Amino acid sequence: MAKDIARALAEFAVAMKLPDIPPETIEFTKGLALKTVAGMLVGSSMPVGRRVIRGTIERGHASEVGAIGCGITTSLWNAVLNNGIFAHAAELEDDSFLRGTAWDITSFPVYFPLAEKLKLSGRELLEICIIGLEVHSRTTLFYPQGHLGLTVIPGALGPSVGVARAFKLSMDETMAAMGLALSGVPVAYVSFGTDAHYFETALHSLQALIAAELAKCGLAGNPDIVTYMSNLVGKERVIPEKIIQDLGTQWRVHDIWVKKYPCCxxxxxxxxxxxxxxxxxxxxxxxxxxxxxxxxxxxxxxxxxxxxxxxxxxxxxxxxxxxxxxxxxxxxxxxxxxxxxxxxxxxxxxxxxxxxxxxxxxxxxxxxxxxxxxxxxxxxxxxxxxQFAVGAPQEPISIEQFRSLFIKFVNGILQESRRSWTADAIMNLENLDVRDLKELNRILVYETVEGPGQ
The missing domain is CATH 3.30.1330.120 (2-methylcitrate dehydratase PrpD)
Structure with missing residues (x-):
């Protein structure tokens, strides 16, 4: 059963195409992208973001991709780590509740710079975002919030599946990436309100990238999420068939609640x-x-x-x-x-x-x-x-409301002439060719009001 679940998830990741995905799921994912990109831009301008950027410059790495809000190019690993910290420091993450916790701040921080390095189109980027978020939403169903003072377990598995798709890994290689990403740093309640809270989730993004890279090189892991979760929370809490129930027809990503305020x-x-x-x-x-x-x-x-x-x-x-x-x-x-x-x-x-x-x-x-x-x-x-916040699945917001939140949050950070262009580009991600997506990433990296690396 456990191997069947991993294989079904891998098959979903390899085979799913944008025409197979409902329009409402595509629109919702673009809305989450708007929010998370806004968070990365805001986080880069905050004190913790400035310190992270300074450390990136001091370390010095190969110039592979741009780091959002930084005004510099750096290694892919550095960019992912930075983006992950920025996205969470802004406290704009969108989360699912009433089951285990899944969120968007460990997916987009790795997918955007990866798309730049691999020269993906907007359509390809949107596919990996949806696939990764859907697998993440399904594989985090069973860990109760706050159990043992922890949450978001497993944190890197879902994002790693999106990276595997970007690398065009086979089903077996995708399963290997899942196994390599299965166990890692959890999110600890004791870290809430500290920089460690942001660092923990950034490591989920980075682990997802590294796991898929290692799988591409031939390394393997055991993707047995059923046994892993049963050992953590008890067999009675884990319902294996729920992980893949209606996979590809019912989209769990819609369980995510949208944040309207930059606070817990x-x-x-x-x-x-x-x-x-x-x-x-x-x-x-x-x-x-x-x-x-x-x-x-x-x-x-x-x-x-x-x-x-x-x-x-x-x-x-x-x-x-x-x-x-x-x-x-x-x-x-x-x-x-x-x-x-x-x-x-x-x-x-x-x-x-x-x-x-x-x-x-x-x-x-x-x-x-x-x-x-x-x-x-x-x-x-x-x-x-x-019982529910505005932005919960029971009180959803429209794509235009997502756009308004983006414009509000990046006010004073992204150059005024670029705010609307950037929002519209993300809202039309599937229509961006490789050159358009490269221009979007360039704006996100270099056209902040105060690009610290410029």
Missing amino acids: FHMHRHLDGLKDIITAENISLSQVDRVRVHISHLEEICNRPEPASIGDLQFSFQNSIASMLLDRDVNYDHINEKKLTDPVFKEARSKVQIVNHEEWHPEYAMETPARIELILKDGREFSRER
Whole structure:
């Protein structure tokens, strides 16, 4: 059975073509590409991104491909590592919930520079993106979020399948790549809000590339994901047939929730609920006495009333709710070192009360409803409860909304004359020839407002 599953996934990766993929899946994947490219551009401009770029320049590697937002060429491995760190540092990753966790930030960071090196067309790039994300969404179904303080296991297997497709590996070579990518660095809850959190997921992208490269050279591994996952979480949690159930006809990539705010996803449902209230009632911060936020133990990681770093700001209910109260949005203007000591933000954060319901025992972060209560100085009270965030499969956003998010997030980072062109190019990825895709990558590498390597 285990070998049959690996072979079915490999056959899917080798045989799947764009005409076989539903239009809605193609559009959704392009939307995720817009988001992740925006994240890589934003991350390259953040303090952690600047430090990563400096290290890349100091190390010095063969000039193979451009590194997004860096203004330099470097080795493919360097570019993938950089892109992976940038994508996660921006906190724009789009995740699946209610099962195991899958996301897009370990796929696009490797596929874009790989497409440049291999001189792929936009159509070929889009195929590997969809194939890799679909396999990733299926092979991460069974690891419960936070089990043993870890998540996203296996992290590199799905992305490695997309790389294998880009290399045009055979079915046996693709299975070898899966086996080489199966075991690796997990994502540790203790690292949330630190640079290590970004580094861990960047290693998933890099391992995916290396695994496929080694498979191409003839190395082999054991792609027995069933035994691997059963040993980790117990046989009772692993349903092998689900991995390949309706493969090629039902697309699990649509389970991914889309982030609209650059902060931890645990907070998005509460933020949407708060936005519902203050928009409908036209409420400003000056009217607010306090905000009560009801959470489970899984969201406690975002209870950071006195943030001391940018990472803390991205994982702070208090800062995100303060931002929403002030500006009806959470964006990068609210996530910088000045906000740590800004008296207006400090006062707004002090209005937030966290209620941790120890009687709630969710297996997944989004399993319990997100409840938020707004108490005004005049005594009026409002509340909202949300099971899903806007951008979840139950409340999907359109490709035009994806485009608007891209334009918003890259404002001030990508040169103004290139923002719309770049968004439109990604939205029409399947129509880009090799030369067009090369131009897209050139813009992403060199035409940021402050290209540090230029």
